[in-house]
Amino acid sequence: MSEHPADPYQRHCPSRQLLDRIGDRWTVLVIGALTGGPLRFSALAARVEGVSQKMLTQTLRALERDGLVTRTVYAQIPPRVEYELTEAGHTLQEPLRALEDWAVTHMPDVLAARDRYDAARSR
Numbered sequence: 309m310s311e312h313p314a315d316p317y318q319r320h321c322p323s324r325q326l327l328d329r330i331g332d333r334w335t336v337l338v339i340g341a342l343t344g345g346p347l348r349f350s351a352l353a354a355r356v357e358g359v360s361q362k363m364l365t366q367t368l369r370a371l372e373r374d375g376l377v378t379r380t381v382y383a384q385i386p387p388r389v390e391y392e393l394t395e396a397g398h399t400l401q402e403p404l405r406a407l408e409d410w411a412v413t414h415m416p417d418v419l420a421a422r423d424r425y426d427a428a429r430s431r
Contacts, residue, residue: 310380312377326374327367330404333372334363335371336404336407337359338352338356338364339378339388339429341355342377342391343401343405348390349368349391372391375396376397377391377392377394378392380392
């Protein structure tokens with residue numbers, strides 16, 4: 309572990325990788341979906357519409373690797389696997405909810421800005 313504080317404005321700072329992870333659309337949605345408690349893979353996939361099985365698997369593995377999600381396998385037939393936020397994952401709920409709320413609230417303004425931009429460029 310480095311003794312130097314993280315500075316994401318520095319090219320090689322590892323915090324950039326973490327910012328990539330927590331700024332990812334699927335991460336935001338998976339963290340949000342797990343806010344209510346543990347879910348099985350199929351329930352997560354149903355809650356996060358449009359995510360492919362491959363992307364959901366990759367996202368969950370990355371979140372598990374980063375210590376934000378735990379994966380619990382229950383020894384039964386068929387095996388049951390649940391995903392749940394860790395303590396660190398729970399601390400992400402508030403900032404990611406704020407990001408999600410901002411996106412929902414400002415989407416009409418963003419769509420209008422896109423339309424203006426595109427109209428100005430198509431002349």
